[in-house]
Amino acid sequence: MGRRRTVLVTFGLALSLVSCGSDDDPDPAVTADAGGSPSPEAVRFPVTVEGTNGSIRIEQRPERIVSLSPTATEDLFAIGAGDQVIAVDDQSDFPPEAPTTELSGFEPNVEAIAGYEPDLVVFATEPGDLGASLEELGITALQLDAAPTLEVAFDQIEQLGLATGHVEEAEALVADLRAEVDDLVAGADRSAGPSFYFELDDTYYSVTSKTFIGQLFELVGLENIADAAGKGGGGYPQLSAEYIIEADPDLIFLADTECCGQTPETVAERPGWDRITAVADGGVVALDEDVAQRWGPRVVDLLNEIATAAQTAEADAA
Amino acid sequence: VSPRTAVAGRRGRAFVVGVAVLIAATLAGLLVGPVRIGAANVFRWLLSFGQTPSGMSEQEALILAELRLPRVIVAGLVGASLAVSGAAYQAVFRNPLADPYLLGAAAGAGLGATIAVAYGPTGAIDVTVPMAAFLGALVGVGLAYGLGRSSVGGRGATSLVLAGVAVASFLTAVQTFLQQQRSETLRQVYTWILGRLGTTGWDDVWLALPSVVLAVTSLWVVRRLLDVIEVGDVEAQSLGLNVTRLRLLVVLAASLATAAAVAVAGLIGFVGIIVPHTIRLLVGGSYRSVLPLSVLFGASFLILVDLLARTVVAPAEIPIGVITALVGAPFFVVVLRRSGGSGGLKERARSASGNPPEGGRAA
Numbered sequence: 001m002g003r004r005r006t007v008l009v010t011f012g013l014a015l016s017l018v019s020c021g022s023d024d025d026p027d028p029a030v031t032a033d034a035g036g037s038p039s040p041e042a043v044r045f046p047v048t049v050e051g052t053n054g055s056i057r058i059e060q061r062p063e064r065i066v067s068l069s070p071t072a073t074e075d076l077f078a079i080g081a082g083d084q085v086i087a088v089d090d091q092s093d094f095p096p097e098a099p100t101t102e103l104s105g106f107e108p109n110v111e112a113i114a115g116y117e118p119d120l121v122v123f124a125t126e127p128g129d130l131g132a133s134l135e136e137l138g139i140t141a142l143q144l145d146a147a148p149t150l151e152v153a154f155d156q157i158e159q160l161g162l163a164t165g166h167v168e169e170a171e172a173l174v175a176d177l178r179a180e181v182d183d184l185v186a187g188a189d190r191s192a193g194p195s196f197y198f199e200l201d202d203t204y205y206s207v208t209s210k211t212f213i214g215q216l217f218e219l220v221g222l223e224n225i226a227d228a229a230g231k232g233g234g235g236y237p238q239l240s241a242e243y244i245i246e247a248d249p250d251l252i253f254l255a256d257t258e259c260c261g262q263t264p265e266t267v268a269e270r271p272g273w274d275r276i277t278a279v280a281d282g283g284v285v286a287l288d289e290d291v292a293q294r295w296g297p298r299v300v301d302l303l304n305e306i307a308t309a310a311q312t313a314e315a316d317a318a
Numbered sequence: 319v320s321p322r323t324a325v326a327g328r329r330g331r332a333f334v335v336g337v338a339v340l341i342a343a344t345l346a347g348l349l350v351g352p353v354r355i356g357a358a359n360v361f362r363w364l365l366s367f368g369q370t371p372s373g374m375s376e377q378e379a380l381i382l383a384e385l386r387l388p389r390v391i392v393a394g395l396v397g398a399s400l401a402v403s404g405a406a407y408q409a410v411f412r413n414p415l416a417d418p419y420l421l422g423a424a425a426g427a428g429l430g431a432t433i434a435v436a437y438g439p440t441g442a443i444d445v446t447v448p449m450a451a452f453l454g455a456l457v458g459v460g461l462a463y464g465l466g467r468s469s470v471g472g473r474g475a476t477s478l479v480l481a482g483v484a485v486a487s488f489l490t491a492v493q494t495f496l497q498q499q500r501s502e503t504l505r506q507v508y509t510w511i512l513g514r515l516g517t518t519g520w521d522d523v524w525l526a527l528p529s530v531v532l533a534v535t536s537l538w539v540v541r542r543l544l545d546v547i548e549v550g551d552v553e554a555q556s557l558g559l560n561v562t563r564l565r566l567l568v569v570l571a572a573s574l575a576t577a578a579a580v581a582v583a584g585l586i587g588f589v590g591i592i593v594p595h596t597i598r599l600l601v602g603g604s605y606r607s608v609l610p611l612s613v614l615f616g617a618s619f620l621i622l623v624d625l626l627a628r629t630v631v632a633p634a635e636i637p638i639g640v641i642t643a644l645v646g647a648p649f650f651v652v653v654l655r656r657s658g659g660s661g662g663l664k665e666r667a668r669s670a671s672g673n674p675p676e677g678g679r680a681a
Contacts, residue, residue, distance in 0.1 A: 091502070106501045203509050203516055204635075229634035241516060242381045243352040243633030259506055261439075271384035271519040275377065 049163045053131045053143040061165040062120035062140070066113055068105035069124035072144055073098050074296035075157050076122070079173055081164035087116045094290065094298070114139065120163065146295060148212055150181065153295040173297060180300045184307045185219050193221035194250035194313040197239075197278070202260040204239045211235040212295055213255075220307040225249050245272050250313045252278040253285050253306070255292040262286075281316055285309045325602075332601045336614030340394070343618040347390035347625050352632035353381055389518040393624040394617035395530045396515075396579040397589055401616025403572035404590025405597075405608050406537050409544040410568045411475045417590040418576040421482035421569065425489035426458020427451040427580040432493045432507050436500040447510065448525060448581035454489075455577035461485045463569055474551050474561065478569075512637035513584040515624050522582040533575035534613055540564060544605035586620070588642045592650040593619055599653050619646075 046059045065085045067073040073092035076085055088098045089105040103112060108126055110133045121134055121141045134141040142163060147153035154174045161170020196217060198206050207214045208230035217224055225247040229237035256262045264284035268274050278284055287305065291298045349360050355378045362371040363382055370379040403418035411420065419425075434450035459482075466481030497504050543564055547554045551561045579586070593616045594608055601607050620638075623645060627638045 104501065106504075107498060201506060201509060203514050205509070229631070231631070237631075237634035238516065238637075240352040240628050240633050240635055242385045245377065245381060245385070246353045247633075259502065270517075271388075272380045275380065 049159045051142040052145040056142050064118045065120045066118040067122045071294040071296040072122040075160050078297040079161050079166045079170040081166050188220040195223040196251040197225050197249040198253045201256045208235050216303050251283045255287050255289040257286045329607045339618045340614050343621040347621045388520045392518045392522045393620045395526045396583045397620025398613045398617040399530050399575035399579040400589040401593035401612040403575050405594035405612045406568045409548050410565045421462040422458035422485040423455040423576045425486040427455040429489045429493040430454020435503045435506050452577045452581040459573040510584050513586045513639035526578040526582045529574045529578035533571040536571040541605045541609040586639050588646045592646045596653050
């Protein structure tokens, strides 16, 4: 068994190396103004990075970064740019040393943000036109929207590496993450995997395989019962209770433990739910819903948790 | 045949039709759903009173007993409550646009639910949110009634409605502020506001039933007096009616029913307006007909709307609040055009012209 695992890891690494090497996408790290390969000590600025709000030119290594996106905060600290971060939004609670403030990423207050005198503001989706407002004040703003795929999530880490002068760390992190993902994917039995229901809240909103989180489950060969409800598009259908009971999933993943106080016990108490295989066989898994809603480096921990649950369910069935 | 017996006959026929429609709607609600259960099995299950008849799987019996039946009952209770409360409000406020949320019930319930989601114990949301919504609705109406009554030279219906507008705006503002402070609660409150019958169980039946029965019975008792008060406060007073007391009783009963409905189903708009008006257009304006028929058709309407909510995009669901307006509005326009606006609506609109339009419905 141990030997087989080593082989798998090696295979996974080889795969990830191949996928890195054969990356045909025009890599902004190479095409950037930095020119040539950056030296380990100092990335030469200015650089141009690709955000959701277009190509952003960054003149100097930013030293006063404000992050309004919990995912970007995790990315920045994971690539060693944490020292350059002076403030993060109220939802950014990881890593613990992140300088959490009252700033809001949902209802951003431009004046309050400008008050920190940032030289770079990183933010995700927001309703107004935050990027333009900050640009008017002469503050560089980089928008990194919710990633639709793992590839985009990894690319965002590399963009942040380029933007902050941590290109090598970012590339090393992404290589590590890819290796772990490939390892977990290779270890999964793709034939007729166990079925699952992913719960976003206690009114049975779920995700289909088209969503970022749904893709993770697909990667390790799990079968999503919400896909039958995905015809209308959207990717986040609200399921009927009687359908969930009829579909009888082998696993239930709860992403509503914090928002809605749901636990394996409360799920078992719902009318009729005690007969679902997942509930009867202890297949209800409480996920860290913060991790499940972000697309940062910890997404691999989440994938690991999912893969472990899948293997346990398969072992039970066998 | 004398005119009086003709009217009574028409009322009797309408009542029989109402009962038949309610039975049909209930059966349809039990027969149709995302999971296919044969009609024969459903009838055999009904006739065996909850026992699982042979030839039927445990799972099918479970779905009928624990999910469909309580959901149909709650939809019926909520629809009946909203329709009968709307009808009674339209009478005592002499305002065709009065709905059960007129006096701040919706805004109060929304604020209560938001407080429970944001600050309540996280483990007990299933219990705390309905209770907080129930209390919030009663507090909202209580505030509006207290303020409207105590205003200098209180002018009865109008000052109550105006107080309701003010209270609703204020409570909604507080709710918005709290949601902004605790933005992680936004999604849950929003889901709740759109209406939720998807998680209905027997708990909800027992939560709603006592209030609804008490409220509907109270309104039934005073149904004749509603015809009197609709003429005008002064005229009704001169006929020996205690207008203030009757209005208070109607507000109490309707608020109780509305609070129960909101607690188990969230905010479902439109039912309280279109059901009573449709009945007026079809069978005339006397509350001796409108009130009982509102109970029957309100229940049937919401059972059928919920049927659509859970089958149109099955196995996914559509929020019920979306469908009530989507189906209800065109249906109502058809009835309005067919009837040429007769059946008491004109008179009602005229007598209401002195009143402010739409009350403080919280969005």
